[in-house]
Amino acid sequence: MLEVSGLRAGYGEVEVLREVDMDLGGGEIVAVLGSNGVGKTTLNNNLCGIYRPFAGSVRFAGEKITGRPAHKIVAAGLVQVPEGRRIFPNLTVHENLELGSYRRGRANRDSTLERVFTTFPRLRERMTQRAGTLSGGEQQMLAIGRGLMAEPVLLILDEPSLGLSPLLVEEMFALIGEISRQGIAILLVEQNVVQSLEIAHRAYILEQGRIVLSGTAGELLQNSDLKRAYLGI
Amino acid sequence: MLEFTILVPAVINGLLTGSIYALIALGLTLIYGVLHIINFAHGALLMLSLFGVYFLHSLAGIDPYVALLILVPAMFALGYGLQRTVIAHASHGKDENVLLVTLGIALIIENLALFFWRSDTRTIDVPYAFDVIDVGFAFLSVPRVAAFGAAFVVAGLLWVLMTRSDLGRAIRAVAKERHGARVVGIDVDHIFAMSYGIGTACVAAAACLLLPTFYVTPQVGNAFVLIAFTVVVLGGMGSFTGALVGGLLIGVVESLGGLFLGETLGQIGIFLVFIAVLLFRPTGLFGDRA
Numbered sequence: 001m002l003e004v005s006g007l008r009a010g011y012g013e014v015e016v017l018r019e020v021d022m023d024l025g026g027g028e029i030v031a032v033l034g035s036n037g038v039g040k041t042t043l044n045n046n047l048c049g050i051y052r053p054f055a056g057s058v059r060f061a062g063e064k065i066t067g068r069p070a071h072k073i074v075a076a077g078l079v080q081v082p083e084g085r086r087i088f089p090n091l092t093v094h095e096n097l098e099l100g101s102y103r104r105g106r107a108n109r110d111s112t113l114e115r116v117f118t119t120f121p122r123l124r125e126r127m128t129q130r131a132g133t134l135s136g137g138e139q140q141m142l143a144i145g146r147g148l149m150a151e152p153v154l155l156i157l158d159e160p161s162l163g164l165s166p167l168l169v170e171e172m173f174a175l176i177g178e179i180s181r182q183g184i185a186i187l188l189v190e191q192n193v194v195q196s197l198e199i200a201h202r203a204y205i206l207e208q209g210r211i212v213l214s215g216t217a218g219e220l221l222q223n224s225d226l227k228r229a230y231l232g233i
Numbered sequence: 234m235l236e237f238t239i240l241v242p243a244v245i246n247g248l249l250t251g252s253i254y255a256l257i258a259l260g261l262t263l264i265y266g267v268l269h270i271i272n273f274a275h276g277a278l279l280m281l282s283l284f285g286v287y288f289l290h291s292l293a294g295i296d297p298y299v300a301l302l303i304l305v306p307a308m309f310a311l312g313y314g315l316q317r318t319v320i321a322h323a324s325h326g327k328d329e330n331v332l333l334v335t336l337g338i339a340l341i342i343e344n345l346a347l348f349f350w351r352s353d354t355r356t357i358d359v360p361y362a363f364d365v366i367d368v369g370f371a372f373l374s375v376p377r378v379a380a381f382g383a384a385f386v387v388a389g390l391l392w393v394l395m396t397r398s399d400l401g402r403a404i405r406a407v408a409k410e411r412h413g414a415r416v417v418g419i420d421v422d423h424i425f426a427m428s429y430g431i432g433t434a435c436v437a438a439a440a441c442l443l444l445p446t447f448y449v450t451p452q453v454g455n456a457f458v459l460i461a462f463t464v465v466v467l468g469g470m471g472s473f474t475g476a477l478v479g480g481l482l483i484g485v486v487e488s489l490g491g492l493f494l495g496e497t498l499g500q501i502g503i504f505l506v507f508i509a510v511l512l513f514r515p516t517g518l519f520g521d522r523a
């Protein structure tokens with residue numbers, strides 16, 4: 001469903017991603033793991049058309065989407081829940097969710113909204129509250145809910161567990177599994193290696209803009225280099 | 234002791250003028266809220282619209298109120314096009330550049346107007362220009378009352394647009410969170426241009442309502458844009474309610490200033506209020522507290 005090959009990207013003169021190759025199939029949860037500053041968010045934003053890659057190609061659902069503007073990529077069903085949530089603080093929770101289906105999924109807005117409220121009852125309670133006044137956890141739920149409103153084919157989640165309490169992190173990962181079972185493919189960008197590998201089918205390890213390791217979650221959990229580097233074992 | 238019969242008409246006249254200020258300020262505050270710049274071309278666009286009303290009337294015999302139907306969409310399109318082509322391309326995404334580009338546009342429009350139309354003062358003759366209604370304690374100018382009502386209708390329509398439509402929600406979303414807007418598939422460049430277009434359309438509406446009782450020269454926009462800027466700061470940068478209330482308030486202050494201090498000094502009151510607001514409530518009456 002998603003095929004990335006030879007992707008180079010960065011900012012101005014600075015190259016952050018050097019020849020990234022990866023792919024993701026329908027129904028999969030694929031994790032992209034790596035520590036701070038290795039280029040995870042850069043990858044995500046280049047897939048989504050927020051930035052234009054320097055070189056390489058991105059294919060989504062059989063079409064080349066490299067260099068297309070972000071709104072066309074959303075229209076095709078590739079939707080991200082960005083790092084730092086990026087909800088609209090001056091709009092109500094309800095309005096935030098409505099804008100989730102601004103470009104895609106508008107015809108089913110009401111029924112999708114109902115589903116999102118079933119998944120996140122908290123958001124229904126806070127429907128008329130300004131999103132900027134929500135707690136961090138609630139904002140993360142809203143960001144995910146907003147992403148779901150577009151009826152994504154592939155949902156990219158950029159560090160959804162960031163800033164959440166351990167209990168909420170647990171809930172968040174359970175929820176990602178649930179979204180996946182609804183038939184939405186998921187690209188999970190995370191630093192939380194263990195928990196991500198528990199729910200992901202496959203994963204890529206990113207270091208300084210390169211994929212240094214990839215495989216099924218089971219393989220990676222057994223990999224001694226990975227254990228040393230990320231788990232301190 | 235001033236008499237009731239002088240004071241009340243002065244306040245009412247201030248409110249009538251203020252509604253026009255409010256309309257111009259609504260456009261300015263919308264553009265500020267979304268693009269984060271003071272649109273220096275605002276006055277020039279107002280002047281251009283006034284000339285539009287003038288020529289539609291003098292060349293084609295079109296009544297200024299009918300001209301609303303032509304000029305509002307035409308100026309919207311001009312604003313949309315200006316943002317989409319000139320401003321967006323010259324700005325390279327930097328807010329400071331946008332500011333300078335709008336200043337450049339203002340200079341060009343004003344000088345072209347001076348070149349083609351000279352600095353003559355022009356007015357139009359409409360049969361209802363001097364009609365008044367007697368409300369008991371005052372005589373009110375019919376076209377100015379009409380302008381007052383129409384300004385509120387426009388403000389109401391704008392409010393419905395901003396709160397009830399996806400376009401309005403997207404405009405408010407882009408104003409505060411551009412990246413988030415891109416993520417949900419909002420075409421941010423399009424929203425910038427829509428905002429600039431709607432802001433320009435407000436000015437066109439103001440021009441149609443203004444000309445029956447006013448005049449046009451190539452410099453006429455400057456005085457208005459200065460007042461509109463005061464209104465926007467007074468009401469709170471980016472606030473719609475603020476622009477509306479601020480516009481009316483400034484209209485009344487100007488009118489009362491004229492009454493107490495004489496026509497020429499009347500505007501001093503506006504700047505006193507402006508300074509007082511900056512001193513005591515820098516975010517404006519309805520602005521978000523930083």
Ligand SMILES: Nc1ncnc2c1ncn2[C@@H]1O[C@H](COP(=O)(O)OP(=O)(O)OP(=O)(O)O)[C@@H](O)[C@H]1O
Pocket residue numbers: 011016034035036037038039040041042043083191
């Ligand atoms: N807008 C930008 N302009 C210039 N450099 C940037 C920009 N955004 C990120 N970078 C740089 O690109 C590199 C990769 O950043 P990126 O945000 O992709 O990392 P990340 O893997 O998502 O890290 P984290 O886990 O901390 O979010 C970093 O060195 C960062 O400083």
Ligand SMILES: [Mg+2]
Pocket residue numbers: 040041042083158159
């Ligand atoms: Mg990141």
